[in-house]
Amino acid sequence: xxxxxxxxxxxxxxxxxxxxxxxxxxxxxxxxxxxxxxxxxxxxxxxxxxxxxxxxxxxxxxxxxxxxxxxxxxxxxxxxxxxxxxxxxxxxxxxxxxxx
Numbered sequence: 001x002x003x004x005x006x007x008x009x010x011x012x013x014x015x016x017x018x019x020x021x022x023x024x025x026x027x028x029x030x031x032x033x034x035x036x037x038x039x040x041x042x043x044x045x046x047x048x049x050x051x052x053x054x055x056x057x058x059x060x061x062x063x064x065x066x067x068x069x070x071x072x073x074x075x076x077x078x079x080x081x082x083x084x085x086x087x088x089x090x091x092x093x094x095x096x097x098x099x100x
Contacts (some may be wrong), residue, residue: 006044007077007078008042008075008080009028009042009080010038010042010079010080010082011079011081011082011083013081013082013084015083015084016082016083016084016085017057017082019086020034020086022089023066023069023085024064024066027047028064029065030064033062033063033064037062040060041073041080042080042091043073045058045073045080046058046075047060048060048073051072054072055075056091057072057073057083058072058073058075059071059072059073060073061088063083063090067087068087068088068089068090069085069086069087069088070085070088071085072084072085072086
């Protein structure tokens with residue numbers, strides 16, 4: 001990983017802020033989870049996975065008590081640009097309730 005210690009800052013794009021408001025409006029610890037995710041990509045911006053159909057973007061999962069998400073971002077020497085997120089299945093087999 002070559003991004004450690006570069007002093008980058010986070011930039012939230014409009015769609016990112018919109019998704020945060022939608023997915024985490026009632027999550028008790030959503031802000032804490034997002035801060036942890038952001039700290040991780042600031043230190044290691046190249047940790048993400050290639051996003052199919054969007055070669056300039058990276059995706060990195062985020063797991064919270066309200067679900068699992070794929071957070072989409074890109075970076076340069078000065079910033080990490082958080083551009084969006086979408087809900088993805090949780091666990092090995094998705095969001096199945098096995099309590100039946």
